[in-house]
Amino acid sequence: WHSDRNTIYETKEIIRMPPRPQQTNNISSMTDINNDKAACEKLYGPYPRAIPIPLIDKTGKTPPIEKIEGAKTMFDLVKFPDHRDVGTPDEWIPRDGRLVRLTGRHPFNVEPPLHIHKEYKFITPSSLHYVRNHGACPNLSWKEHKISVGGPCATNPFEIGMDELTLMEPRELPVTLVCAGNRRKEQNMIRQTIGFNWGPSGVSTNVWKGVLLRDLLIKAGVSEKGMTGKHVEFLGVEDLPNKVGPGPFKEEPWGKLVKYGTSVPLARAMNPAYDIVIAYKQ
16 A cells, blocks of 8 residues: 555555575585685685694694694693793793794794785784784783773772673774884895894784773773873783883883883773774684
């Protein structure tokens, strides 16, 4: 039925149903699925797996294939450290032997071979993500580790554990990270810098899950007013050798050990348009 201002009309239309598709057998269905998967992988690359493949000796030997295929997390391979990590503070971390080590055995500064980016295209497997380290990787416990949120702008400073952090509203998104020294090797060939030779693979894209920094700051009582000139400072848990001197604050000179730190403007951290997250899953 339909109507205009004064009259009601009856409309009849014959709707022809499309023919019922013929039932396909399981073999042809599986063929279609395999074809779709092949087409998808050709466009987007294979589905990235987070399990590393350590080289357990100098000959390139790897753990038994059943151990690698049966591993659910990287720590299922903790008994198979890469031979270059044996005897270092990072021996407890299973690492992929295909990663290109740029500063020797330790600290761990690596990039994936360029063909990995060509193969996986958009998403880099987390076990092959580039890494920039200034020292040993802290051996933290999920159950015991806590994040402290405080400072002069926080009227309600607090500590939060990892289980509690996962109860907050999560944000999950793909992020491309790139080292500022990416392709520095080429720069050093023209004019030597103080940095080591990064190749062209100091860049990776992965899906990260965590909690918005903004939500943690609001929970700590940080105000969105008067943010000019203020920053959010991040301090790591590790203690690193001081290679930069007493620092900029005469009243609080840095000692022999320092924390690794960085910062972002408070206005950017509080802006919901910027997805700054405290990530707990990669």
